[in-house]
Amino acid sequence: MTDRMTRDDLDELEQRYRANLINSLSGFKSAALLGSSDGKTNNLAIISSVVHVGANPPLLGMIMRPHTVQRDSLDNIKQQGYYTLNHVHTDWIDKAHQTSARYEQNESEFDAVGLTPFFSDGLPAPYVKESEVKIGLKVAQHFTLLNKTEMVIGEIQEVIFDKHALHKDGYLDIEALSTASISGLDSYHKSQRLAQFAYAKPHVKLDRKKTS
């Protein structure tokens, strides 16, 4: 039974129910921990809204909600101008999700959930030591969207990962590195590769990619 929900149907839903449904519609999302600091407390927040903006210069975007548990991270980012994104490993999705609790401003989510801050000399924001893919960013653009959420675009300053997972063509095998994905607000998934395709051309049969 396939069924249709109109906008009126959606508007009539109870708030939490609607949040669960609408958050499921965007499909599978990257599970990342956002690391930031106010100079004293190292902050960590789970985030599922990371989006690729461009490769040259290397840019990642994310959507932030200023009036939620994300407020401290957003304040830190605005203040310091730097932040990190750290892929969530399938082995510690519970720790990652626990960062969504409303801790006090002076309480570090690193300590609270049992993850380790790590600083490189390239950047003043804390990485998650346990993360297999660490990305250091500098704020490049920041603006408010129509619903008062905020979009932050960061320019990648450095990346830290195991080079064994890098294919010959530059593809980083994040499945081999056990990066988790999220659906809805609270469902965590591991992945299984189905295929990797070659560059598609009109009226030519699509090939599988020959990768290392």
Add this chain to the structure above:
Amino acid sequence: MTDRMTRDDLDELEQRYRANLINSLSGFKSAALLGSSDGKTNNLAIISSVVHVGANPPLLGMIMRPHTVQRDSLDNIKQQGYYTLNHVHTDWIDKAHQTSARYEQNESEFDAVGLTPFFSDGLPAPYVKESEVKIGLKVAQHFTLLNKTEMVIGEIQEVIFDKHALHKDGYLDIEALSTASISGLDSYHKSQRLAQFAYAKPHVKLDRKKTS
């Protein structure tokens, strides 16, 4: 061997290699087909940049590249003001990826790859009949980002899916509906649920969710 690449290292990479690497860093991404029309030709484009913007009103964003194969879709969206997003099923990822080929403007990707346009009376843009999750949107905001890519935010007008996949709390089980995810530019994945967590509270052990 964990290794670090600085911004200088990234800037020195060959263009295609860098595109593959940077596109891998954003993590697992939603695989969706963007349906649009110029009134004559039904256009279809694979897109992996869908992002949740808000639940009330229900808003989805996406990043588009105006000087690529996405140009026709973007023109249609601007002209018509409506578009659809259709979850890619793991059974036909090859057809979905084939829409990334550079077809002529008057050639429909639906016909070229073997998917079926479907129109509801709620919206003038074509859905993918074969898709298990169909989302109809109206353009709500549109602007250009610092690297000349464009962000389109759409307000959801209607959603079509099998209600059997809807949990009691509003979560739509997109894994049960076989929605695919993408990593990098061309790797397609299926998912396997690891856990669904309850609302996290400070200093309280995180619970698994009791779902239907």
